[in-house]
Structures are given as structure tokens and as C-alpha cells.
Amino acid sequence: MKNDKFNGDRQFEEMLKNKMKEISSNVDVFDKISERAFPEKDSDFSDSEFTVSDLENVTGKHLVSPFFKWVALAAVLVICVVTLPFSSFGQQFFTDMSRRYDPAYNELVAEFISETANGSEYIIYDVSLKDYAQKDVLVTPLYRCPFEYRGGEAVRVRIFTKVIGNRLTNQMYAVEYTDEFKASNFIAIAESKAKFKEDEVPETEEPSFDVGNAGLSEAVNLYFVRDEFFTVHDKDGNNTMVASFTENKLFKLDNNMLDLSVNTLYARKSKDKDEMYTYDILALDITDKGAERYNFSDKTELWARSINVDGSSAFPEKRATLFEKNGYFSFWAVNSSQFKKDDYFSYFMPFEKSKGKMADRGIFSVDISSDQYLSSDKEIGTIDVPLSDEGKASMRIYIGNFLALSSFSDPTINVKASDNNENIIMRSNDVKWMAGTAEEGNDTEDQATQQKNEQEENEASLERRQSEIEQTTVNPTW
Amino acid sequence: MNADTKLFSGGEGAIFTVFNAKDTTPEADNTVNSLIIRCASSKECLSKLYIMFKDCVFAVGFSITADYHLAEDCVAETFVRLTQVKRFSEKKGDGKGFILTIARNVALELRRRYKKENINYFIQSYGEAEKTVEDSIYINQLLKNLNDVQRQTVILKCCAEMTFKQIGKIMKCPETTAKSRYKKAISILQEKAGEDQ
Numbered sequence: 001m002k003n004d005k006f007n008g009d010r011q012f013e014e015m016l017k018n019k020m021k022e023i024s025s026n027v028d029v030f031d032k033i034s035e036r037a038f039p040e041k042d043s044d045f046s047d048s049e050f051t052v053s054d055l056e057n058v059t060g061k062h063l064v065s066p067f068f069k070w071v072a073l074a075a076v077l078v079i080c081v082v083t084l085p086f087s088s089f090g091q092q093f094f095t096d097m098s099r100r101y102d103p104a105y106n107e108l109v110a111e112f113i114s115e116t117a118n119g120s121e122y123i124i125y126d127v128s129l130k131d132y133a134q135k136d137v138l139v140t141p142l143y144r145c146p147f148e149y150r151g152g153e154a155v156r157v158r159i160f161t162k163v164i165g166n167r168l169t170n171q172m173y174a175v176e177y178t179d180e181f182k183a184s185n186f187i188a189i190a191e192s193k194a195k196f197k198e199d200e201v202p203e204t205e206e207p208s209f210d211v212g213n214a215g216l217s218e219a220v221n222l223y224f225v226r227d228e229f230f231t232v233h234d235k236d237g238n239n240t241m242v243a244s245f246t247e248n249k250l251f252k253l254d255n256n257m258l259d260l261s262v263n264t265l266y267a268r269k270s271k272d273k274d275e276m277y278t279y280d281i282l283a284l285d286i287t288d289k290g291a292e293r294y295n296f297s298d299k300t301e302l303w304a305r306s307i308n309v310d311g312s313s314a315f316p317e318k319r320a321t322l323f324e325k326n327g328y329f330s331f332w333a334v335n336s337s338q339f340k341k342d343d344y345f346s347y348f349m350p351f352e353k354s355k356g357k358m359a360d361r362g363i364f365s366v367d368i369s370s371d372q373y374l375s376s377d378k379e380i381g382t383i384d385v386p387l388s389d390e391g392k393a394s395m396r397i398y399i400g401n402f403l404a405l406s407s408f409s410d411p412t413i414n415v416k417a418s419d420n421n422e423n424i425i426m427r428s429n430d431v432k433w434m435a436g437t438a439e440e441g442n443d444t445e446d447q448a449t450q451q452k453n454e455q456e457e458n459e460a461s462l463e464r465r466q467s468e469i470e471q472t473t474v475n476p477t478w
Numbered sequence: 479m480n481a482d483t484k485l486f487s488g489g490e491g492a493i494f495t496v497f498n499a500k501d502t503t504p505e506a507d508n509t510v511n512s513l514i515i516r517c518a519s520s521k522e523c524l525s526k527l528y529i530m531f532k533d534c535v536f537a538v539g540f541s542i543t544a545d546y547h548l549a550e551d552c553v554a555e556t557f558v559r560l561t562q563v564k565r566f567s568e569k570k571g572d573g574k575g576f577i578l579t580i581a582r583n584v585a586l587e588l589r590r591r592y593k594k595e596n597i598n599y600f601i602q603s604y605g606e607a608e609k610t611v612e613d614s615i616y617i618n619q620l621l622k623n624l625n626d627v628q629r630q631t632v633i634l635k636c637c638a639e640m641t642f643k644q645i646g647k648i649m650k651c652p653e654t655t656a657k658s659r660y661k662k663a664i665s666i667l668q669e670k671a672g673e674d675q
Contacts, residue, residue, distance in 0.1 A: 012668055013636040016617070020637045023546070023613045024536035029554040030528050036554075037561040038521055121650075165651035166627050166659070356625065 102311025108189050112160075112173045121163040123359075125387055129155040129176060131363045133320040137279050138363055138386040140172070141247065141264045142296055146190035146306035147176045148316040154178055155187065162196055167250045168390075170194045170302070176314070188314035190306035194252040215282055216244050217345075217434045219265050219328040220398050226344045230373070230400030232381075234278070239270035241368070241381035242398040245391040251283075253302075258294060259286040264391075265328045268383045280328035293329075345434045346401040348426045350415040351385070355393035363387050364419035366397075372411045373402060380413070403431050510573030511566070518561045528557055531574070535581040537637035541621060541629045542585035543592075546614050552588055556581045575644050578634065582648060623670045627651075628663035635660050 116122055125139075132139050133149030140159065147157065155178055162171035172192040177185045224242055226232050234240045244265045251260040266279035284291040306314040350366065351358055368380040380399060385392050403411050413431070415424040510530070517524040532553055539552030559580050566576060621629045630649060634640045640648070645656040 012664065016620075016632070016636045016667075019613045019617055020537045020540070020633070021533055023540065023617065024533045024549075027532060027536050027550050027553055029550055030525065030557075032554050033524070033528065033557045034521060036558045037518075037524060165655045 102307070102309065104311050105189065105307045105309050108191060108305070108307055109183065109186065112175070112189060112191070115162075115173070116160060122160040123163055123168065125159045125161075125359070125362075126181075127157055127159070127362055127387055128153055129157050132157045133316070134322045135277075135363060135384060136319070136321050137264060137266060137277070137281075137323040138384055138391070141262050141281055141386075142170075142283065142300075143172070143192070143302050144319055144321070145316065146174055146303045147188055147314050149320045164196055164200070164250070168248070169196050169250045170252060171196045174303075174306075186309065188306060188308045190314065191304050193302055193304040196250075196252060200257075215329055215331070216263060216265055216396065218331060219280070219282075220345055220347075220434065222331060223326070223328050224267070224345070224398070226400035230402035232345070232398065232400055234267060234269070239381070240267045241383040242267045243383050243385075244396045244398075245386045246394040247386075247388060247390050253294075260284065260294065261286055261291065263329075264386070266323065267326075268381070270381075275322055277323045278326040278328075279323045280326055280330075282329040344400060345398050346403065346431045347396040347398045347434065348413065348431045349394070349396055350424045350426060351392040351395055356389060358392040359389035361392075361417075361419055364417055366418065367416045368397060368399070368413060369416070370403065370411070370413045372408055385417075398434075399431075401431075401433060403428055510577075511568045511571050514560060514563060514566055514571070514573050514576065515568050518563070524557065524561060527560065527577070531577050534578060534638035537633045538578055538581040538630070539585040539588075540614075540617070541633035542582065542626070543589045544618055544621070545592075548588050548592060549585070552581060552585045555584045555588075559584065572644070574638075575640070575648060578638055578640070579648050582630065620667055620670060623666050624663050628659050628666070631656055631659045632663045632667070 127139055129145075129147060129149050130153055132145045133147070136143070136145040139145070145157075149155075155176060158175045158177065158181055160173040160175075162169045170192060171194045174190045175181070176187040176189070178187065179185050220242055224232055224234055224240060232240050232242055242265070244263060246264075247262045249260050249262065251258040261284045263282040263284065264279060265282075266277050269276050269278075281296070283294045283296060285294045303315070308314045363384055363386070365382050365384045367382050369378050370380060371378055373380055383397065385395055397415075399413070403413060411428050413426040415426060416422070417424070510527070513523045513527050517527055535553050535556050536549050539549035539556075540546070543549055543552065556577065560577060621632075624632065627649065631645055634645045634648060635642070642653045642656040642660065645660075646653040649656065651659075
């Protein structure tokens, strides 16, 4: 500790150390250790549920000769043979693999098991193949679903994303399987092109990914409009729900290491029609000089391979996605200041406060409604949320700014989640105005007056409409 | 649409970190290293190691499992595994780092095994003695404000008195990352401790 420049707060460290010492002072398990380490004849430790069964592997060190590291297929197999015998998963796989699987498939699964069992950290998401195939943009924004969807709900995909030094990377494996997650239930497996070594992360602080609106406000203002009832429409006049989310990753692409902030803007057309989305992705490379767009073409394939158990390619012939690309961020190359910065929209972040607690909830939809919404059914719309915890926490839902103009003392928006019926209440101070783009929440007096007048007109218009409806109901022959 | 998310850290019994003697004080570690080599056949050596490292192994276990009894199991399992070690260099190894790496992997395994269906860190056992319960709850209440890696970093630094370089090796991250995690964690803890008072 002497050499460390940063020493924290000594008093606090001491307090923590002493408290922990007090707790552990009651621990006395040496007899138990001794019994197991120096067993007498026929000792029975079956009740411990945690016994060492393979002495060669208690340290977990690789027992592989360096020579093998350079022989790709042989190396992977040897590493797995040596490091995995203590894993029931690995054992089961190796029992099965020689019997019925294709060598290329075996090689990839062996690499996957070796990678995820050898001390590397992976964050894991599990999603149905149907959701992944149809909503791939919400699952892995820059990666398409690597498997063919043939209908049904039973098949699932488990996605493993490598974490190095607390940073998410784009090294991924995806496993298609049915029922329980075990090797004999695997259908196909895919691996990303990117591969990271543990010591490859630059020894610098995690970059600040605060890229402000990252063009989101501009894109919303540019491609969407709201009518006098604050309903959001796309430029074709379809009722639309608009949302965005951001994921930050250490991204390896063609041997370049990028600190990417991946911003996805997506819009769902009216709930009355088939579920269809449009989207665009703005990937910003964060450097010392600022943020620079990194362009991914539609044809950029980030998966290295996707293999069925019989060795055939598991990539789908055609994407089953419900997401259609739209150039929402095409303005990025242009000076965005030339665009008119309307103040027609607001946004709120329903899951911002739940960061770190949402990862096990998968993809689900949220119904947005408000008693103050200028529509008879009070329903604003429905939209799906992204899969990742980071995506959920950063999710913005864009609405017409009716709430800010409400005459109610405590206007609210209800966000009802489809998976657990949780109802999140968003209050006016949770809703951010998009007056201009950077200066959120700054409104001029003139704008406020103009909006108030607009609101009064809207309310009067709504009253007239309701009155007409009532008259029509009472006197149907009129 | 069910989904589950877990952070995998290490396989069963996996320890791949290689420690160098230059990271530690030579005299102390030569003794520790020698004890590690001999503990497989000598109960006395094992006992010495147990006395020397029981507290920090428990602390590492508790920071990961947040459970008194699982941390206790972690202590037992770590020292049992230590007696099974066959490949450890008495001259080049960092004994303390080696023991704490085993402890960390054992604790992660225990947590995966016993908390698969329950990631709620506030339902756990705290031991029997009143003071232990009180302290356990206090520590857990403090540590709950940190994420997994921050908890481990703080415990390795405060309770095991590891250097950031050693922490980086155990947690497989750069030294600077360990340092910034610690700095952030301590500021969070101080803030929370202040709020509680």
C-alpha cells in the first residue's frame, strides 16, 4: 500500500477492515478443512456438496503446452480436453461430440466452452429465437440474428458478450438451443469476428460516453411531426411511437479498437397495424478529439460464422426482422445547426432509475397512456424495449409535449410493462423538453405563451369534437 | 419472454493468473510460498496458512456471496484446494495473491451455485452471534451500494491489503482500472456512510 498514490480514506478503510475482522473472528472451520485435506480411511464428505474431485485441476491452470496454442483446431480441442473435465457441461459435450457432431461445429463449441469456462467474464442474455429474429435491432443493434427462424416459440438463443475490465466488448457467442441449456440441446452456434485477449484493453480510464443527444433530438425533429392533438406521426402520416437507446462498447473492427457509443433510434407504426418498425443507428467513435461517426454498411457482417450441428451454415437466407432501415441519422454529415429546432417533442426515460436491475427481463413492450393526453382513449401508444440492461436504462420515449402544457397540478404519464404489469408513473419533472436540441428544458416566454394558446385551442377543439360525438350519439338521425 | 443474465467469472476451479515475485515482499512470500508447497503434507503448515489468511479469504468470500455461511464455506473450500495444488512455484509465485485468487474463484462458484435463482443480495444469512449479525448487516448495507467489481476491489484493498497491481492481476484488469474502481467505490461508500449517520 505504501507505493500507491491513492490511499482512499484511511479511517474508513480501517473501519471496514475491523468490522470484517470482527465478523470473521467467529469463523472456525479448520477442523472441517483438516478432515477433508487429511482424510482418514473411508471418510464421507458427500454432504458437503462441494468436494474436489479432480486433483489435477484444483488450481485451474492451463496444462497445455505453448506449442498447441498456435495450432488452431488441435489447440482448442486440447485446451478443452485438459481444462474441462471438471465441468459437467464440458464432459457431456465431449461424450456427445464424437458421436454425432460435425468437426467444425465441435471446434466452435469447444472454443466457446473453453472461452466461457476459463476465467473470462461474460454477460449473458437469453431471448427467444422469434424475438431475436424479428427484433434483432433491439437485441444486438449492429449484429443481425445469426440463426434461421422457422416459426414457433420453443427455440431460444443465449448470447454471451465478453466483458474485459468492466467494459462490454463486441466479442460474442450466440447459441441456439431448445429446452434446458446443455450441449445435447444445442441446435447451432455463432461467433463474432471480434476476439479480445484479457490484456488487450487499453490501460486508460473508461472514456466518458456522454455524447449529449448524439443527434437524437435532431433526428426526431427532422423525421417526425406532431399534430394539434400532440399525436406523433411519421412523414407519411402514420401514428408512430418513437424511442431510442444507447449502448457503449469496446469495439474491435478490422484490428481497430474503437470506443463506440451505439445510438439506435426506432419508431413503431400505429398499434392498429401490423407490428412494423423503422430504425437507424448512429455509431459514434469516442476519441480524445470528440465523437466521430463510424459508418456500418448494411452488408457489414460482424459474425464470423454460424454453424448447425451438422456443419452447415446456420445463417438465415433472409432476415426475418420487423425492422426496416431508415436514414434518420443521414443528416449527421451535414451541419445540424441549419435544421429548424422545433420544440414539438419531449422525452422521458422510464427505466433510467432501474439501471442494473433490468437485465433479467428480456424484451417486452410498454403501453404508454396519460389522463392528460388529448385523445378520448388516453392511450399514447405501445413500443418494445431493448434487451440489454444498458439499453433499457438509456431508453428514451419521445412524445408530443402535451404534459408540459397541461393545466393539471400534477400531470402524469403511465408506463405499463407487458411482462410483469409494473406501472411506472412519470411526472412532469421526469419529462425533458426538446426545445432546441442541446438546451433541454429552456423555453422562452414567447414560446410558452404560444404553446399555451395552442393548448387552449386544442382543448377547445377537443371539446367541440366531444360535443359533436355526444350529439351524434344522442341524435343518431341528425 | 424470460431472460436471465449472469456475470460469469471463471470456471470451476479456474485460476489462470500468473503472479510474479516482484509484486510482493520477498521474505513474507517466501514463507507463504513455502507453506503452500508443504501444506499438502503438513497439517501444521496448513494451520499456519489458515491463521494468516483466514480473515482475508473470508472477506473476499463475503464480498462476493454477501452471505456469512457461504463465505465460511469459501474459507473451507479455498484451504482444501490449496492442499491439492501441484503446480506452484516456490521461488516465483505470489502466495497471497494465489490464495486470494482461489478464494475469489471459489466464491464466484458458490454464488453461481447457490444464488442462481436469487440475485437478491438482501436475503442471506448473517451468522449466529448478535455482534456478527449486526456487523454483517452493516457491511452488507454498505457494500450493496457498490457493484460486484467495486465490492471485490474494496475488500481486496482494505481487508486483504493488496496493491492495485495485485488487485489488477486477481481481477484481470489493468492497475489503473483497479485504482479508479477503488477511488469511485470509496467515494460512494463515504457518501452512503455519511447519509446513514
